[in-house]
Amino acid sequence: MLKIKPHSVKTEKENSIELLTAVECKGIVGNDGRHYLLDLLRMAPPDLNYLSIDAEHISSAMKQLDYPKTYKHRLCCLRQELIDAFVEQKYVDFYRSIALNLSKLRSGEAASSETTEQANVEEAKRIVNEISVEDNSREIIQSACRSIGSVKDNEFDIRFNPDLFQPYVTLDQTPDETAADIKLLKEAAEYLVLKQIPLMIQDFQDHSGVPVDGESLSEAMHSRGINIRYLGRVAQVVTQQPSLGYIYEIVATEILCRSAKHVFRTYLQSVPTHLLSFSISHFLNCFLTIISSPTTDNSFDELSALSSQSTNNAPNVLLSNSTNISSQKTNSKNKNKNKKQQQRKYIPTIRNESLEFSSLTSEVLWSQLTNEAKSRYSFDLNCDDIESFIHEYSVRRTCILRSFCRKSGLQITMREYQFEFLNKTSRFNNECFNELDIINIYPIIKHVPPKPSDAYQFFTSGQQKIQQGLLREGFDLISEAHNLLNNVYGPMHSEISMCLRLLARLNYIMGDYQEALMTQHKAVMMSERVLGIDHPQTATEYIHMALYSFANGLSINASKLLCRARYIILICCGENHPQISLIDSNLGLILQSYGDYENALKFMEKSLQLNK
Structure with a gap:
């Protein structure tokens, strides 16, 4: 399933060790006696489009698209969905190659390449099944295996070497084997850019899959095996289709919000814990409004006064019914109030903490966002502030705010945020967000949910029955799939x-x-x-x-x-x-x-x- 090629590497003592996984993958035996595998990211083949490699390993078509590109790390890998689609395409090419060679052998005439490309896959499989010993089937199969880069000579078997272009790793194999592994990896990287991205754009044009926001766009890309770092390439292809202007707006918004997420993560590292709400609101103001000057000490004084006033007014609601409360409850309330006053004395002052985050302005933030979008996604925002971005891409601020909050885990107060009509005379009133709007920060957990195979088998069978016009049988199969999913998922x-x-x-x-x-x-x-x-x-x-x-x-x-x-x-x-x-x-x-x-x-x- 993972399509990993068994390979050998040399140790420091020039000893050869055969590996069935990547070098960085570790295996341990737990206290429960079970075997566990760690660091599984390297088991996926590397993405040559984002590795610093020699130009000879990149085709001329990819060089015209300005590949390979530099990235912030060397963990750029191909997704499993892309590997599955690539292997399936290779499987089709395998059958077509056998059918072509067999037709040449039987007819004695060279068939044209156009006829081969247009040949039906089912027809090719039928011809392959008719292969006999007299037709020199072994030579035909070996030739087809060599043409598609199969690991074995007598059957279809596509596998990738995960340790190619890894530093400090010496492969113990012949140059021809290494060249074959690099060629297969290069074809997979080209397949992603030249085939999968245009196929996804074609789905958008046919309205078979229409994304509504950044999350649905990410799901569409991942279903095709396209990594998020190719958003810039998707934007370039979309600009060539005038009817997909709305897709271009979604792509630009997604790039902006993802860049803001990375900048926001770095921004929070220097913020004191008790100033998180204020710093987050300041970041949102710089992001979604125009803040031209850094935060001053007067703003911190107003923040301290506002916090103390809200704390002092909190128990006032309970004072209206104090006449009907017993003396015992009154004494306990006074004790709690004294405790709060004592705790308030030990609250650290804002002036004594690091205030590096307060120097952030809209100009500085958008400069960081532009650099982040260029380095990560190869996309030029060409915007100095939120106003220029909205004018350029016709995107609403609420769409940007929603996307950013969902990506960064922010939970804010549900109210009408006045982005448009702000008081320009007072800087403090000019801020759209304040510290009271920040409710919580929750973690964004990414995981692969398990899928019950029996339920999905019933579901796909039901869909096939529906396409055949057997509605009642399809309804029964879908109902059975619903029952199985209910038993598994709840x-x-x-x-x-x-x-x-x-x-x-x-x-x-x-x-x-x-x-x-x-x-x-x-x-x-x-x-x-x-x-x-x-x-x-x-x-x-x-x-x-x-x-x-x-x-x-x-x-x-x-x-x-x-x-x-x-x-x-x-x-x-x-x-x-x-x-x-x-x-x-x-x-x-x-x-x-x-x-x-x-x-x-x-x-x-x-x-x-x-x-x-």
């Missing part, structure tokens, strides 16, 4: 929500509108709790529920659900998106159904404007 999971959405659609197609509405309502509730009330998938669930509500004669409820879905997408990416156009057209039809022609016309005109 009652709440995003995959269960996906099953419920498909079951609701099948009920709608088969004419059971009421059951479809009830099932979709469960999917909406589950998506809200698992993914969040502002997730793009939740908006999709609302759209489906609006359709089923309209089918049940609930036109007003359907319009409210579509308005809610429209609001979620506006928060995620703004108005310039195909989903907004679809929602507006549906809203126009629903409003027309119950006589609200004026608003229906407005939504239809808006949909037409977006489609143009």
Whole structure:
């Protein structure tokens, strides 16, 4: 599954040791007697597009795209999804090569390369299955294995050497073997840039996969095996397609927020613990507004006064009912108040702490963001502040704030933040965020969720039955997959929500509108709790529920659900998106159904404007 090639390396004493994994991968035996593998990142093959290697290992096509590029570390690896797609493509080329050589051998004429490229894979497999001993099958298979870079001479077996171009590692193999390993790795890196990225852009053009925000864009890239560091290349390809302007805005916003996340991580390292809220609010002000001067000592004095005032006013609510409280409770309250006053005396003063973070301004921050975007993603922001970025890419501040908070783990107060109309005369009033807006910082945990194979087998079988027109059989298989997922994951999971959405659609197609509405309502509730009330998938669930509500004669409820879905997408990416156009057209039809022609016309005109 990992496609790791067994290889040998030399030690300091010139001894040869055969390895089945990377050099840096470690194996230990735990106290429980089990065997464990550590440092598994190096088991993935390295990405030659981001390694400092000789120009001879890069093709002319990649050199024209300014590869290889420098990166901040040497841990750039290819994703497993890309390896699987690359091996699958090699498998197709393997069958085509055998079919071509066999056709040449039987007919005695050289077939054209164009015919080979257009040959059907199933036809190639049929020809391969007809190979006999008289047809010199061994030579044909060996020739095909050499052409695709197979490790074995008699069968298809693609494997990568994870220790190529690793410093302080000496491979114990012949130069021809090393050259073959480098060639295979170079082809995989080219396949990522020249094949996978254009295929993803083609999916965007066909509307088979339309990202709404940075998270859905990242999921689309990862499903194709494209690393996030290729966002700059994705932006370059998208600019060549005028119809994908909304994708370019999402890519630019994603690059900005990811760059801000890295700068923010470094920024917090020099901040005292008791000043985290103030420093985070200052960072947000520099990021989303224009702060031209550093924070002064007067601001810290106002912060201290505000903190002490809020602390002193906290127990005042309890004083109104003090006449009805017994003397014992009053004494205990006085003791607690004395303890708070004593603790307040030992609060460290702000002036005695490091205040390096207070020198940050919008100009300094955006200079760091520009350098970060250029070094990590090879993308030029060409912006000096938030105003120029909004003017250049037509992105809302709320979309940037939401994306940044989700990436950095910030939890802020839910209120109307006035970005546009700020008092320019007073610097303190000019700040949109204050320390009271920062509620919490929670960790962002990345993990690979386990997938129950039986449930997914039932699910894929059900989808195949549905495509064949066997709706009832497909419904039964999807229901069985839903039960298995419920037993494995529990009652709440995003995959269960996906099953419920498909079951609701099948009920709608088969004419059971009421059951479809009830099932979709469960999917909406589950998506809200698992993914969040502002997730793009939740908006999709609302759209489906609006359709089923309209089918049940609930036109007003359907319009409210579509308005809610429209609001979620506006928060995620703004108005310039195909989903907004679809929602507006549906809203126009629903409003027309119950006589609200004026608003229906407005939504239809808006949909037409977006489609143009």
